[in-house]
Amino acid sequence: MDFEYNPTKIWSTLLTNRGYFGGALVLNHTLRKTGSRYQLKIMVTREVEADTEFMEAFAAAGIPTIVVDKIEPAPRDGKVNKGTWEKLAPWGMTEYERIVLLDSDQIILQNIDDMMTMDLPSGFIAAAHACTCNPRKVAHYSKDWIPENCGFAAADKETGEPGPITEQSPKNHHLLNSGTVILQPSKAAYDALIDAMNTHPDVPKMMFFDQDLLAIVYRNKWKPLPYTYNALKPMRSCHSDLWKDNDVKILHYILAKPWKSRTYGDDVIESTHKLWWDYYAEVEEQWTKSPDADKRRLWENVVVPVVAQE
Numbered sequence: 474m475d476f477e478y479n480p481t482k483i484w485s486t487l488l489t490n491r492g493y494f495g496g497a498l499v500l501n502h503t504l505r506k507t508g509s510r511y512q513l514k515i516m517v518t519r520e521v522e523a524d525t526e527f528m529e530a531f532a533a534a535g536i537p538t539i540v541v542d543k544i545e546p547a548p549r550d551g552k553v554n555k556g557t558w559e560k561l562a563p564w565g566m567t568e569y570e571r572i573v574l575l576d577s578d579q580i581i582l583q584n585i586d587d588m589m590t591m592d593l594p595s596g597f598i599a600a601a602h603a604c605t606c607n608p609r610k611v612a613h614y615s616k617d618w619i620p621e622n623c624g625f626a627a628a629d630k631e632t633g634e635p636g637p638i639t640e641q642s643p644k645n646h647h648l649l650n651s652g653t654v655i656l657q658p659s660k661a662a663y664d665a666l667i668d669a670m671n672t673h674p675d676v677p678k679m680m681f682f683d684q685d686l687l688a689i690v691y692r693n694k695w696k697p698l699p700y701t702y703n704a705l706k707p708m709r710s711c712h713s714d715l716w717k718d719n720d721v722k723i724l725h726y727i728l729a730k731p732w733k734s735r736t737y738g739d740d741v742i743e744s745t746h747k748l749w750w751d752y753y754a755e756v757e758e759q760w761t762k763s764p765d766a767d768k769r770r771l772w773e774n775v776v777v778p779v780v781a782q783e
């Protein structure tokens with residue numbers, strides 16, 4: 474390594490089990506490949522920490538881990554809405570000046586280090602809108618998830634810049650996707666989030682957990698990022714007038730995960746899986762041709778079982 478990573482600013486993603494590990498390796502690979510000066514540290518749950526072989530695989534990958542305690546809302550009527558609430562943990566990591574949360578089903582196509590220095594008002598987060606077009610007509614999504622109400626409908630088709638969020642905006646314009654989030658940790662911000670998680674009346678019916686909570690707590694306090702920082706793969710079709718392949722910095726494989734199948738459709742959306750598999754092949758080569766027998770064993774035991782082999 475000919476440089477030291479900036480110790481005060483990191484990329485982070487959450488893993489709760491082995492299932493997304495192939496994704497996380499490809500994410501890390503693409504961060505390195507696009508020359509980031511910042512390090513990815515993976516948040517792992519206590520369950521992951523107890524999986525010795527899995528933890529060996531992180532070490533073999535050269536990816537530091539941060540163990541996070543369980544985070545879940547207080548029970549309401551005896552029921553707990555279980556979900557990815559540990560994605561809120563970084564707000565409490567005040568040893569860092571800035572953390573950029575990424576999802577392990579994302580890949581980085583262009584250097585994104587500008588996210589580490591991008592201007593962010595105190596008390597704000599930055600994220601891209603949620604796409605509420607619901608092109609697949611997922612039945613349990615809200616009835617007002619139709620293209621006319623989507624936040625990306627207000628984006629500038631030429632520049633890709635998001636439209637302003639105002640009180641006149643349709644209510645979906647206040648929704649964000651938490652696959653990419655820029656945040657500045659602070660005890661007060663963390664406490665406010667945890668308090669909202671434990672007390673806000675909407676929490677029991679939240680389908681997207683941290684994402685839904687962030688949209689409420691940070692309403693009018695989040696800076697919309699261009700779609701290029703969190704390009705949701707279906708948008709290549711439902712926002713084809715906005716999407717430019719060459720502008721995409723972060724591609725987000727929401728819904729069907731590329732690692733679940735080596736075959737995929739040749740349509741506008743699923744054909745994006747080829748990119749993931751191309752980068753995966755590079756990671757595979759590094760591990761399977763490694764002189765380190767332990768690394769080759771870990772590949773077989775930890776990665777191969779969670780990535781489609783045909």
Ligand SMILES: [Mn+2]
Pocket residue numbers: 576577578579652725726727
């Ligand atoms: Mn995701």
